[in-house]
Amino acid sequence: MNKSRTLKIFRWIILLSILVLTTVLGRLHQIIKIYPSIDAFCPFGGLESAWALLRYQVLLKRVALSSVILLFTTIGTALVFRRSFCGNICPLGFLQELFGIAGRKVIKRRFNLPVKIDNILRYLKYPVLILFLGLAWNTMDMAIRPYDPWVAFHHLGSEDLFSNSLAGFIILVLSLILGFFSDRPFCKYLCPMGGFLGIVSKVGITKIKRESSSCIDCKLCDKVCPVNIEVSAKELVTSAECLTCSECINSCPVNNTLFYVTPGKKRKRIPVVAVLFGTLAIFAISVTITTVTKKFLWKADTGLEQKVERLYWGPQRIKGDNTLVDIIQVYKIHPTYFVNEFNLTLEEEFYKTLNELNIEPSKMEKIVNQLYEEAGLEPRKLLGGGSCGGDH
Ligand code: SF4
Ligand code: SF4
Incomplete structure (x- = not known):
């Protein structure tokens, strides 16, 4: 092969x-x-x-x-x-x-x-x-x-x-x-x-160059390009459409006719294997x-996503690291309610955590439960009753 x-x-x-x-x-x-x-x-x-x-x-x-x-x-x-x-x-x-x-x-x-x-x-x-x-x-x-x-x-x-x-x-x-x-x-x-x-x-470095002196104009490179660039008509492929998939280079029947190069006057060749x-x-x-370093999220039980995801299990999961925006988005409470309840004046305050706003999570839990009771609803029911809120 x-x-x-x-x-x-x-x-x-x-x-x-x-x-x-x-x-x-x-x-x-x-x-x-x-x-x-x-x-x-x-x-x-x-x-x-x-x-x-x-x-x-x-x-x-x-x-x-x-x-x-x-x-x-x-x-x-x-x-x-x-x-x-x-x-x-x-x-x-x-x-x-x-x-x-x-x-x-x-x-x-x-x-x-x-x-x-x-x-x-x-x-x-x-x-x-x-x-x-x-x-x-x-x-x-x-x-x-x-x-x-x-x-x-x-x-x-x-x-x-x-x-x-x-x-x-x-x-x-x-x-x-x-x-x-x-x-x-x-x-x-x-x-x-x-x-x-x-x-x-x-502004990317790697570009495809075609050596016109050895090109036999078979147009195989054009045929295999997944985004239909007319490679056979270019000296240098600079199009924003090029996916750097190397299909044209790998299909060219003439050695050293299509290859990756670095920019500048003294272009250096970059092997396809190095790109891939x-x-x-x-x-x-x-x-x-x-x-x-535990920054990449493979499981939802750690990290930032869980901060919001756990709210779908009910207001008893509200914690001090949740923001008002988290609570508004998950429990569909109108922001003006919090403006009146906590005398908020700045939009930025909605993005602060409950800890930063000195609001006890238990107080927020009571508020959410009370609002839902008044509406004759249960928080989980409003969210569709799914274990992840039915909205994932
Ligand atoms: S990111 Fe690139 S490869 Fe993926 S769907 Fe969009 S254009 Fe296609
Ligand atoms: S596949 Fe190679 S030889 Fe054929 S047209 Fe394209 S660059 Fe030229």
């Missing part, structure tokens, strides 16, 4: 392993609630939390420190290997690629949009990015969640799927069906994380260090 074929297989093994691992984690959360929701393993949650983190030093509900760790790891990777996260790590991208591989085998051709329309639609992911970041930063909630196909994927078979993730489910199904006929449609047109990484990747395993190494080192 030649080296290129081996590298292709290694890439698929890595992507498949990550898809299986995240699927297992997602199922475990559905079955055993002590495992965190899949949001804890998504770097976009870290981006949505950025404003809350900078301004109030809190994370949005369901977002864990692991999302922020993955976000920084992904940005660090993008500064060196550009969108290598998309090409070699992201399981949602790989899921579409699997449907694409099946489509290539079954129907033997791709149905891509006319170039002009395709070029315009590719810009869609940038307003999508701005829209959902704006909403998340404004509402202090994961605004994208109901529309997120990755969340829908992990709720397949769950009773919450259609009530909480109907739009995400439709986007997932359309992305996979269309992915059978065309390449990675969600990645190309809609994914806000892809849009964000496309922007960061513009370098990306994997950055993620492995980051996740290992933060797991050992």
Whole structure:
């Protein structure tokens, strides 16, 4: 087996392993609630939390420190290997690629949009990015969640799927069906994380160079590119669309015609193996260090997510490290109630913990119970009665 074929297989093994691992984690959360929701393993949650983190030093509900760790790891990777996260790590991208591989085998051709329309639609992911970041930063909630196909994927078979993730489910199904006929449609047109990484990747070091003197113009590189870049027409691939998946390099039949290079006048070659395993190494080192230091959330019984998650078990779980925002979000109490009850004057006070506001957790527990009694409800019932609030 030649080296290129081996590298292709290694890439698929890595992507498949990550898809299986995240699927297992997602199922475990559905079955055993002590495992965190899949949001804890998504770097976009870290981006949505950025404003809350900078301004109030809190994370949005369901977002864990692991999302922020993955976000920084992904940005660090993008500064060196550009969108290598998309090409070699992201399981949602790989899921579409699997449907694409099946489509290539079954129907033997791709149905891509006319170039002009395709070029315009590719810009869609940038307003999508701005829209959902704006909403998340404004509402202090994961605004994208109901529309997120990755969340829908992990709720397949769950009773919450259609009530909480109907739009995400439709986007997932359309992305996979269309992915059978065309390449990675969600990645190309809609994914806000892809849009964000496309922007960061513009300053990324690793780029693909084509040696025009040895190129035989067979266009194999164009055919295998999962985002339809016309590699055979470029000297240097600088497009924000490039996923650094190395498929074009691994498919080129002429040695030393397509390869990765560093920037600058004296471009140095970077082997494909260094890009693939370098990306994997950055993620492995980051996740290992933060797991050992107990910052990466593998179980919901420690860390920041649990601070909010435990409230779903009832107001008796309210503790001094909960903020008023935690309580408002979980128990659906109108903020003006707290303004009057505790004479609050500043918006920032909602993001302080009960300890910082000198409010006894037992007092807050009484308040929540009393409000629910007056409404003739039980807190757990209002939340749907599920062990994790029925809203996970
Ligand atoms: S564009 Fe989005 S879905 Fe596609 S690989 Fe990148 S992060 Fe994943
Ligand atoms: S696959 Fe290689 S030889 Fe064929 S067109 Fe692309 S760069 Fe040229």
